[in-house]
Amino acid sequence: MAREYTGFWRVLNGPQEIGRGPVFWCLFAFVALGLLGYPFFGSVFALSNLANFCLYIPMGLGLALLWGYNGVLSFGQGAFFAIAGYVYGIIAGNLLDIPGGTLLAAVGGIAASAAIAAAFGYFVFYGQVSNWIIPLLLLVLSLILETFMAQTAGYQWRVGSVLLGGYNGMTNVPSLEIGSANFGGASIAFYYLVVALMLITYLGLRLLVNSHYGHVVVGIRDDVERTRMLGYNVALIQIQVFVVAAALAGLSGILYVSWGNYINPSSMGLLAATLPVIWTAVGGRSSLLAVLLSTVTLRWLADTLAVRGGEYAFLVMGILLLVTMLFFPAGIVVTLARRWLHQKSMYRDLKQNGAP
């Protein structure tokens, strides 16, 4: 018999996520402790690499929330990622001497992504368009933004003292600073910041999807009309979820710029727009945990393949996406987890009731 949890634990351990038993939480704590203890024996290079893989997790989880839990597919997460990165770069580059300037820039960057998402969401969600129109228009938005940023080379394209840099991108963007701590890409502080944000995002979203609000979000995915008839403001909730997903993509964008001190237009282009969709589809969009795992794994895989040339990495990603959609429509991690849970319950039935 399953143990009954109450209050906070009941919500955290709710039905909208696959890992729920004591075994899962032990493993979770083990991995979290391992991540926290890694700086004591890992090299600075390995730490910086791992931080680079993990900083994409908020973007991946945001898309899992939007697509897997709310049924709205987005090809615009790359655009929101890059908008936040660029706005952060512009504000931080102009506020170099002011203490807390980078923090203000981070808030500004996320706010810019969220604002554009809200404006876009107003049109599509209040228009009650069919679900295929939204990814299409977001793809167009990404393409237009990329073409625009790619032609901003030259001295006339600057905001304050920051050059936009055209196709070569914006360089020398200052890293995030909070008080006296500098979160540069190769620092242990940055690693801890990424790990903390990743855990907070995962647990926070887990609480969100299992709360009453989260059940309404899932209800919209399963049947828009029925949820509307039950008296919920579907368009408003969809806009809220869309804005949260865009803000999380923006958070990843700011972490990325702080890590590499650099951003260029290809990070908002066609290929960048596909990556979050691939992570979410391959892992399994109906589980935050699966998306978290696949984001890190596929980021690592792409990085390893990119040594041979970027086109190999994208070719393998495309094949992976097609194979997943054809043979594991629910996602590879989710399919395996479900199969395992199913076998476990069959085994338990067998032990309790004897052979059928």
Next chain:
Amino acid sequence: MSLGYVVSLLYQYVDTIAFLLLAALGLMIILGVVNVINLAHGELIMMGAYITTLTYNRAHLPLPVCMVLSSIGVGLFGMLLERFVIRRFYDDKLGALVATWGVSLILSQGTLLVFGPSMQSVPLPAWTFSYGDYSFGGYRLVLFVIAIAAVLIAWWVFYYTRLGVRTRATMQNADMARALGVDTRHIYLLTFGAGSALAGLTGALYAPTTTIVPLMGSQFVDVAFITVVIGGGSNPIVGALTSAALLSLIATPLASTLGTFSGRIGLLITALVVIRFLPRGISGYFQDIRYRHMARVAS
């Protein structure tokens, strides 16, 4: 404002309409009949351009023959795609979107690996004419004539052939069409092939006007997607015509005064405003009006 300037604006308008129609018509027919969005449409256009370029430069065939070959080749490829990928996603539009996205990545990156980053392009047929101080490329007018011809042929097939009757029956109610003996799978296969062949033709026709690169599909798909969203899939032919006419009316003056980027942004904003009020596009709106009229007549 001289008469020459007016003619030049008209020429640009006609050029934009031809581009929008050719880029979007195939996608729209597939959306209307098969009810899926093919995100690999841009890559099918790219394939058409590559086949034309290769057959022209390597096999030295006459240009029109190359173009027909591209159209047939891409059409056959589209039928394969339908048989092995699209067929699994008839009732799952988002799934089809994501799966065809995978196809598009494989095609563009595979082309990059096989043929390299760029290719010697086909020379532009040098027909020109001038009016007043302006001189125009005659090839663009040929494109416009072909675009209109494509719409007319699609219209003829839809409304004046047995195949068209079966296709429209499938669009209206696939279950009922099946019950009356229409092989809807066959219709879907043929429609997808025809839409792909149109994409191949588009790529072939525009091959002389652009640089041939593996990612060239993306310069077609953004306008194609906007045209499809505004037109809606309820009636592909009406949708494509009205939406292309409206969009080029907006994009032509914007692009000629403020630049291509403003033109594209103008298109995106138009799309957002249109779907805010007509969520099923222009052709969906016409369909609603017709149904309302039919309901009034019936009661």
